[in-house]
Amino acid sequence: MALVLVAWMLAGLLLAIQAWVSGALREEPVALSRATVIWLTWAGLWALLTPIVIALAARFPFERRRTLRAAVIHLAFGAALAALNLAAFSALAPYIGAISAGQTWLETFVRLVRSAFLLNVPVYGLIVGAAQALRLTRSARERELRALQLEAQLADARLLALRAQLQPHFLFNSLNTIAVLMREDVDAAERVLVLLSNLLRRALEISASQEVELGEELAFLEAYLGIEKARFPDRLTYSLDVDPKLLDVKVPSLILQPFVENAVRHGLATLGRAGRIEISATRFGDMLRLSVLDNGIGMDRMAGEGVGLSNTRSRLALLHGNRHSLVLANAPGGGLQASITIPIGSPEAR
Known part of the structure; x- marks a missing residue:
């Protein structure tokens, strides 16, 4: 004044x-x-x-x-x-x-x-x-500040993905699985080797764009889960329930990776029974809901949000403002359900 x-x-x-x-x-x-x-x-x-x-x-x-x-x-x-x-x-x-x-x-x-x-x-x-x-x-x-912050967030997300996929014990376990399969099922060993190659290539060459098509995000997750399933064929099952019409919808890159990794780490690693992970994508008007559901230990026994989940919350807020939601809740039958709701369409176009 x-x-x-x-x-x-x-x-x-x-x-x-x-x-x-x-x-x-x-x-x-x-x-x-x-x-x-x-x-x-x-x-x-x-x-x-x-x-x-x-x-x-x-x-x-x-x-x-x-x-x-x-x-x-x-x-x-x-x-x-x-x-x-x-x-x-x-x-x-x-x-x-x-x-x-x-x-x-x-x-x-x-x-x-x-x-x-x-x-x-x-x-x-x-x-x-x-x-x-x-x-x-x-x-x-x-917008310029958000773009700079998003670039930093994306760099962190890529680093976390690389760290998760390239860490020695992951490579050791994957290669050990391939070695075991070479003596039992050469075709299966070859499939895992291809999955590992695709996963590492995607991790190293992941697009610098803030957003990727949902199909690309799911392909990355399938490669990761395919390797984990090869390691634990009787202890892990997963499914994808996605309308093919949604595969070209843009989503924040690596947005589901932290939830899938948590499902494997906190579910399969400590679960006495077979682990199950369900990934789905549903459209509601001009909104897209992404969901990762597992039958693991749920929220009560988790140590809290890690860096990956915190990073995801920040990226969603920067990309979509208040037009998004991220909800973590215990599933009715046990386990954890992570649900993300975002607008369909590029933030720049809105």
Whole structure:
């Protein structure tokens, strides 16, 4: 508010100087002190109205598909506030020397209607335009900041994926599985070797994009789960229930990986019975729900959220704001269900 007041006082002083110089050039001299009082009063009234105009600009912004509506609304409010400024200025006119010699108050009011009112409406438009420009600038900076934060989050996600897939014990277990299968089932050993190759290739060459097609995300998970199933053929089953029409929908890259890894780590590793992991994707209007369900130990015995889950929450918030949800809950039959709901479509397009 202080900055607004200072800006209007400077504008009032400049207009007073302009009126003084203009009067001198027309040989109709106006006292600088009188011009200063008049224009500072006018500017002060607009300083009081500016917060209202800024609030209206925020409430009715000029947006795609709503430009005409915003224009009509602001035209109405502009006329109303211009009239309010004019009424207040006219009421103060006798006390600030705004009534010229030989004129009545009514004559002065009529003169102000012709001049000041036609000035006040464009002033309202300038304030709305400035507020709109500031809003767009702020939004651009926020998008840039979100983009930088998302790049950092994605780098962390890729690092976590690489760490999970390239850690020595994972490679050792995978290679040991292949070695065992080579003596028992060469074809199965070859399949696991191909899965491991695909997994490592995807981990090393994963796209730098924030989003990938759901089909790519599922292919990465299938390679990971295929290797784990080869290690524990009788202790792990998994299924994917996804409408083929959803495979090209964009989702945050590696968004499901932390939940699948947790299902294996906290389910299969400590479960006395066979482990089951169910991955599904369902569309609800313009929203996509992704789900990872296991029959493991559930939330009560988990140590809490790891870095991967925390990273996932942050990425979802940065990508989709409040248009997302991430829910972790114990499944009715035991185990844990992780559900993510996000809008369908690129964040840049919304």
